[in-house]
Amino acid sequence: MKALQCVELGMPDKLQVNDVPEPEILPGHVLIENKACSINFPDVLMIQGLYQFQPELPFIPGGESAGVVCAVGEGVEGVNIGDRVFAMTGLGAFAEKILAPQHAVVKIPESMDFDTAAALPMTYGTSLYALKQRAELKEGETLLVLGAAGGVGLATVELGKAMGAKVIAAASTQEKIDLCLEHGADEAFVYPTGNLDKDQQKELSSKIKELTGGAGANVVYDPVGDAYSEPCIRATAWDGRYLVIGFAAGQIPKIPINLALLKGMKIVGVFWGAWVGMFPEENKKNFEELFKLHAEGKINPEVSDSFNLDDGANAIAHLKDRKARGKVIIKI
Numbered sequence: 001m002k003a004l005q006c007v008e009l010g011m012p013d014k015l016q017v018n019d020v021p022e023p024e025i026l027p028g029h030v031l032i033e034n035k036a037c038s039i040n041f042p043d044v045l046m047i048q049g050l051y052q053f054q055p056e057l058p059f060i061p062g063g064e065s066a067g068v069v070c071a072v073g074e075g076v077e078g079v080n081i082g083d084r085v086f087a088m089t090g091l092g093a094f095a096e097k098i099l100a101p102q103h104a105v106v107k108i109p110e111s112m113d114f115d116t117a118a119a120l121p122m123t124y125g126t127s128l129y130a131l132k133q134r135a136e137l138k139e140g141e142t143l144l145v146l147g148a149a150g151g152v153g154l155a156t157v158e159l160g161k162a163m164g165a166k167v168i169a170a171a172s173t174q175e176k177i178d179l180c181l182e183h184g185a186d187e188a189f190v191y192p193t194g195n196l197d198k199d200q201q202k203e204l205s206s207k208i209k210e211l212t213g214g215a216g217a218n219v220v221y222d223p224v225g226d227a228y229s230e231p232c233i234r235a236t237a238w239d240g241r242y243l244v245i246g247f248a249a250g251q252i253p254k255i256p257i258n259l260a261l262l263k264g265m266k267i268v269g270v271f272w273g274a275w276v277g278m279f280p281e282e283n284k285k286n287f288e289e290l291f292k293l294h295a296e297g298k299i300n301p302e303v304s305d306s307f308n309l310d311d312g313a314n315a316i317a318h319l320k321d322r323k324a325r326g327k328v329i330i331k332i
């Protein structure tokens, strides 16, 4: 079968499209003929050797895909040949077929197309867990979303609205901001790019306070990190929750811990993948909720760009270069 392979660590242009042996079915596993797979930030990190776990070379990157089950292993129950599913494997998705353990496979509703199914699990799964289980976001609260037009960002904008929050979207270009407004954000603003200096950081805090009537945001969703984090923490409301999602801007920020004391606020870590491993049944309920929200038209994953497998390296480069809006898909 054809697969996008990482044979040496580096930038996306080092990736190769190769013919590799098709995976053999194993007990407790499901073989899926992929129809679409989606890019996530960890893929960008993993091919460079910068992710928190590192597969041995050569490996096929790609954390999630959607397709049709073409074989089931001994002991698998409730999944059959011909079922439409998505799989969250963390690895191996950028290929014509993928072998997935049954616990990583979820049947998708008839009404959901494969592009949407490939775009949904990690971004919406992370964001629902972050807002519901971690931040306990309440109706009427203000939710600030950084990197709001990116994968997890846009999912959070939609979920925040669906949960009844006032959503403030922040992103780096007017085009990205417009997309957030189309997806339901109540307010939106453009923040500066590059290394924010002290004045730019103060401006960022002031803007958030201005948009929240001086009170600050009740919940901050931060997948960007670096110099963006501290000004947002400074503009968090009393009893606020600042969600540590990721560090797409590069550096892990060092935060003066007294800010948490002064604001009576919580700095809350979010590690969706670990939680899924520990509480699969809770995550299953979250997916059921996401399918319901999708059927009701309350969430609608944005697929801004799609590439074919031969051009898969460019799909990853697109995300790395900050060009993605919503999700980037590889169609198989």
Ligand SMILES: NC(=O)c1ccc[n+]([C@@H]2O[C@H](COP(=O)([O-])OP(=O)(O)OC[C@H]3O[C@@H](n4cnc5c(N)ncnc54)[C@H](OP(=O)(O)O)[C@@H]3O)[C@@H](O)[C@H]2O)c1
Residues within 6 Å of the ligand: 039, 040, 041, 042, 122, 123, 126, 147, 148, 149, 150, 151, 152, 153, 170, 171, 172, 173, 176, 223, 224, 244, 245, 246, 247, 248, 249, 250, 270, 271, 272, 273, 319, 320, 321, 322, 324, 326
């Ligand atoms: N904690 C968890 O469980 C979990 C789960 C999934 C993802 N994540 C993390 O969440 C982050 C976002 O993932 P994603 O898949 O949504 O990625 P994405 O689609 O690329 O979105 C990231 C956003 O970050 C912003 N950004 C700021 N500086 C950037 C830079 N130097 N390079 C690239 N983007 C930059 C961009 O928005 P602007 O251009 O508007 O600034 C971009 O839209 C990653 O750090 C990822 O590891 C964490």
